[in-house]
Amino acid sequence: MYCLWCDQEVIPQLSWTNLLLPERTRNICESCENGFLLLNGKHCLKCSRLSDETICSDCVKWENDPTWQGVLSFNQSVYSYNPMLRDVVTKWKYRGDYLLRDIFQYTFKDVFDDRFVKWEKEAIIVPIPLSEERMLERGFNQAESLAQLLKLPYQKPLSRVHGEKQSKKTRKERIDSKNPFEIKVQVSHPVILIDDIYTTGMTLRHAAKLLKNQGCPEVFAFTLARG
Amino acid sequence: MNMNDLFTSVRSLFTPTYDWIPTSKNTNTTTDDTFSLRFSGKLLLQSEIPLEPSTFTHLVSINYLTPVIAIEKTPWGHRCRRCGVHKKRMLAFMPCAKCGKTHLYCRNCIEMGRITSCEPLYYWTGPLPSWTKQVKACQWQGELSRYQQTASEQIVTTMKRGNDELLVWAVCGAGKTEMLFDGIGKSIEEGKRVCLATPRTDVVREILPRFRSAFPDTDISGLYGGSEDKDGTGQLVISTTHQLFRFAHAFDIVIIDEIDAFPFHSDPSLIFAANRAAKPDAARIYLTATPRQKQRQRVESKKLNAVFVPVRxxxxxxxxxxxxxxFQLKSSLKKYNPPKTFFTWYKNRSNPKRQLLIFVPTIKLAEEMVETLSFSLNLTENNPIYHVHASDSNREERVQQFRDKEFSILITTTILERGVTFPSVDVVVIDAGHSVFDEAALVQIAGRAGRSPNDPTGEVIFFHEGKTNAIVQAVKSINLMNKRGGKL
Incomplete structure (x- = not known):
């Protein structure tokens, strides 16, 4: 097996443990894997950002705003959006190296199963959609391909209107932006939204608000990285 | 069928072919169309062709731009036609929203824009550009030495004949660039298109002004990562080998400088791109001071013509x-100190006025040794030591300062092993037995000394902890070249 990121050969070390209990095949080498920062330290309970407070200042702001209060129950992210992850996401999403998704294959599912064990049965998984134009440009939807890693059924009740890229906007522009989503089907179950990066949380909240207005009881978010 | 034919036919299944590149059907008509200047000899994705959609469709409909399949099927799998990669792990599957199918894409050259099975590459098959006729293209006035003259004549014949290869095996500092002038000049006068490619950006930057002054009336493009010229529309293209990924059957003459240098010799996709950039009947000239085993074998078995230039x-x-x-080399290096023997040598240098170029195996060592060395040599702030390495942002500037003699000691990694000229330096290699210093690297490093006719000797000293094969072979091959130079 060769590392998906640096293309060095990964040679598994043989030990008594993996001789008796064969491990999952590693598709990334150890030194590349160490570049990622798993969010398992002290973090904000609402948005997963590394922080000493239980609710970070960003989330306090959201919850004090009557328009957005309680719209998103919480966001769980897997990694911190550090330079290494940014490089991987850039190549995966913008350059379009689809295969790089598999780097997150196991960790993404493990963290999900851990955090959403309570809701997994009744909740519906919904990847954040791309606009049709963006979809044609990229060829694939990164949120949907992440959702596929969970090996659970997912639904696509939302659609997105074409607009400026989120990553090109400032925080203020993002928060003032119009809701880019439209709802196609009503959902009456709790929803777990899947996306690649939680930056300000605006995109996810737009989607969550629309779902809630149309009768969805509760909305969570599960993202690959916390920006 | 005899054995030889069998081998050739099996081999041909493994080697890439370029017969899929369409030929231009409009060779006779020459226009001053800017499109033909911009696109002839190029192999591009639609996204790399900055034209209005209507203009683009028009050019395709009149067969000026011909689409070709971007990922070809081979008997053993697939191959990307832009970078030539055929490794399975580099060609992966993706679901595509555009065509609704799951198909291959190339991971190897993805930084230049994704190549997929469902999107073609476009090749220019419209009229070819016509270059301004020149009677005397080369205005260079210098004189060649006897050996340079012989090589230059051979280069001229090879270029004229076409469909041939020539290896110019010239020692470091032989004056390779000057030997090319005559041949390039004559080819340009004949209306041929010439490409001079080298693996290293530094070299392109250094030789570009020399060519601009030698060929003042020729349209010359310089292509390297970060160059202002992106199109490469000139009749003479001087470029890094990386920039050839967008060329196909473009040049009548392809010259590859430093054919043995990293990354060219170890990257099959660069070799693929360089071969594709040449027309099928092109003349190919390879320049090197330290040919690799592969080329030496071809020379010895008379499959590749070679000309030697054994004297500077x-x-x-x-x-x-x-x-x-x-013996204490490793323990000195642990403290980032040069070995003790270095200081003994330093005090007894034959000519202390020379600048000193120190090669070390790692970036870390280069950085740390700046301080330890200035401390041990008691150097003041007016007499600083600097270091350069590959990821150094002000590398160019430092090298230029050193060339201008603004400071006297430069510590470097192998990044400066070739292509750079300092008039009067002593060269030191610390830990010459390290694996980054292979034979070619050591010969090249030794070749940094004594480049100027005013100070043609220069000391070269390798500090080591036990001779390696590379050290022995390097010394042997330098002696051999000197001997050959003396005998001829």
Whole structure:
């Protein structure tokens, strides 16, 4: 097996443990894997950002705003959006190296199963959609391909209107932006939204608000990285 | 069928072919169309062709741009036609929203824009550009040495004949660029298109002004990562080998400088791109001071013509490295100190006025040794030591300052092993037994000394902890070249 990121050969070390209990095949080498920062330290309970407070200042702001209060129950992210992850996401999403998704294959599912064990049965998984134009440009939807890693059924009740890229906007522009989503089907179950990066949380909240207005009881978010 | 034919036919299944590149059907009509200047010889994705959609469809409909499949099927799998990669792990599947199918894409050259099975590459098959006729293209006034002259004549014949290869095996500092002038000039006068490619950006930057002044009336493009010229529309293209990924059947003459240098010799996709950039009947000239095993074997078995230039342009022999054993080398290096024997040598240098170029195996060592060395040599702030390495942002500037003699000691990694000229330096290699210093690297490093006719000797000294094959072979091959130069 060769590392998906640096293309060095990964040679598994043989030990008594993996001789008796064969491990999952590693598709990334150890030194590349160490570049990622798993969010398992002290973090904000609402948005997963590394922080000493239980609710970070960003989330306090959201919850004090009557328009957005309680719209998103919480966001769980897997990694911190550090330079290494940014490089991987850039190549995966913008350059379009689809295969790089598999780097997150196991960790993404493990963290999900851990955090959403309570809701997994009744909740519906919904990847954040791309606009049709963006979809044609990229060829694939990164949120949907992440959702596929969970090996659970997912639904696509939302659609997105074409607009400026989120990553090109400032925080203020993002928060003032119009809701880019439209709802196609009503959902009456709790929803777990899947996306690649939680930056300000605006995109996810737009989607969550629309779902809630149309009768969805509760909305969570599960993202690959916390920006 | 005899054995030889069998081998050739099996081999041909493994080697890439370029017969899929369409030929231009409009060769006779020459127009001053800017499109033909911009796109002829190029192999591009639609996204790389900055035209209005209507203009683009028009050019396709009149067969000026011909689509070709971007990922071809081979007997053993698939191959990307832009970078030539055929490894399974580099060609992966993706679901595509555009065509609704799951198909291959190339991971190897993805930084240049994704190549997929469902999107073609476009090749220019419209009229070819016509270059301004020149009677005397080369305005260079210098004189060639006897050996340079012989090589230059061979280069001219090879270029004229076309469909041939020539290896120019010339020692470091032989004056390779000057040997090319005559041949390139004559080819340009004949209306041929010439490409001079080298693996290293530094080299492109250094030789570009020399060519601009030698060929003042020729349209010359310089292509390297970060160059202002992106199109490469000139009749003479001087570029890094990386920039050839967008060319196909473009050049009548392809010259590859430093054919043995990293990354060219170890990256099959660069070799693929360089071969594709040449027309099928092109003349190919390879320049090197340190040919690899592969090329030497081809020369020895007479499959590749070669011409030797065993003497530097100033006629003096190559400086032969002195080997200095130091048992405490590793323990000194742990503290980022140069070995003790280095200081003994430093105090007794034959010409202390020379600048000093120190090669170390790692970036870390280069950085740390700046301080330890200035401390041990008691250097003041007016007499600083600097270091350069590959990821250094002000590398160019530092090298230029060193060339201008603004400071006297430069510590470097192998990044400066070739292509750079300092007039009067002593060269030191610390830990010459390290695996980054292979034979070619050591010969090239030794070749940094004694480049100028005013100071043609220069000391070269290798500090090591035990001779490696590379050290022995490097000294041997330098001696051999000197001997050949003396005998001929």
């Amino acid at each position: 342009f100033h006629g003096h022999p190559l400086p032969v490295p002195t080997l200095q054993m130091d």
